[in-house]
Amino acid sequence: MxxxxxxxxxxxxxxxxxxxxxxxxxxxxxxxxxxxxxxxxxxxxxxxxxxxxxxxxxxxxxxLAKIAPEIEVDAAALTVSVSAGTTYGVLATELQKQGFALHNLASLPHISIAGAIATGTHGSGDGNGNLATSVLALSFIDANGAMYTVTRADTPDFAGYVVGLGSLGVLTRVTLRIEADYKVAQHVYTGLPWVTVLENYDAITSSAYSVSLFTDWSGDTVGQAWFKQRVGDGRAANFPEQLFGGAAALTESHPLPGVSAVNCTPQLGVAGHAADRLSHFRMDYLPSNGDEIQSEYLVPREHALAAIAAMRELRDVITPLLLVAEIRTIAADDLWLSGNYGRNGIGLHFTWRLDQAAVEGVLPLIEQALAPFGARPHWGKVFTADAATIAPLYPKFEDFKALVQLRDPHGKFRNDFLERTIFAA
Incomplete structure (x- = not known):
């Protein structure tokens, strides 16, 4: 009922x-x-x-929170079909029980599958596409209440549906690519000198399956570097006491200095299932109420160092509002509205204090500084760019608008946000 x-x-x-x-x-x-x-x-x-x-x-x-997950694994095809409202934590836990895993997870495993893929949400890793890149099929309810399904194998414009911003119908079910379960060991280092990080950036991000750098943009050092080592993937397994000028953490860490690591995934190099290490935060702990605002911009990999330098130059206005920033890498994909469509990139992520007016005041400065690098804002986070600014950043932007018009000609699934960021162009 x-x-x-x-x-x-x-x-x-x-x-x-x-x-x-x-x-x-x-x-x-x-x-x-x-x-x-x-x-x-x-x-x-x-x-x-x-x-x-x-x-x-x-x-x-x-x-869809009250609709059962109905997780169906096809071991031979290496796929899983699941209700779109299911969280990644629930899915990853069930896959682990059956001996399988996803290629990546976002920082929080508590997010829904539908919402994550619709906004291009991602984890990290030079060779890892965002979460939506594992999608093989999608089932929607259209404006008339009818069901329709699209598949990567049989739908020519499938890449337009995946990061769909909720504009193509109500997503009910998703089929994802999976793989055999694997182990990950997480190593944290503190106090990496910025000069060393910038001189060795490619070596740092390629040294583990997934790498995150945490900073507040001030000072001469990066606060923390999290290396998620995929056991047996051919990368060097040596994580010594000193690495890239940083010191190995002797106790488990939270990305925010001084905050308890009790809800963070296990560290200190102790290997565990991918489902228990790829996210930053544990599935068995509910996230807090938030009390924060997040923004993120996706920048082409070739501009990584220049974009980082631009953010460091803005530290006097960024740092006072910031809880923490994170720098990650994401592989290129073919999804029309993905932040990494057609290009490898980095994500410059900002977790702000809960001060909406102040954050909205500083975002135009960040967007202006990153504009020369073709930075694309994360669809699910706070940004100020409008459709006129966003449209040139996506080669398939007009194709996406045409697809939405085809599937939802009367605009039942459109809202003010989509009018401002998509259809006003």
Missing amino acids: TTKLETNEWNWAGNYSYGAGEIHYPESIAELRTVVASASKVRALGSRHSFNPIADSEGVLVS
């Missing part, structure tokens, strides 16, 4: 209150189809980890 609640509810971070008139929690696909068909405007709400209005609606919201 559908549960309908009045909104006036907030996202996870506490920086955005949904403006939709109501939210529905159907318990079956049949109920969900009825809600979608009867709504004049509708959007799907995932785990509420977006920091902007991308998931909001002028009409109603629907959540």
